[in-house]
Amino acid sequence: MIKFIKNFRKDEDGAVTVDWVVLTAAVVGLAAVAYTAIGDGTRNVADSVGSALDTTGGKVVSEVQINPSAATD
Secondary structure (H helix, E strand, O other): OHHHHHHHHHOOHHHHHHHHHHHHHHHHHHHHHHHHHHHHHHHHHHHHHHHHHHHHOOOOHHHOOOOHHHHOO
């Protein structure tokens, strides 16, 4: 039993496994943050496009009269 405990203390396989688990958790966390940021950005763009289409009544840009003075918000 003493020999088993001494070998267990010298064995570093468990430490390597912990390193990989921590590294994997960090990568997953960063991916979740990036996914949230990208999702928020695309949602804002989609909302802007939807608002623009509502404003123009669904017409394409060539059918809409553009008023440059109104675009200075």
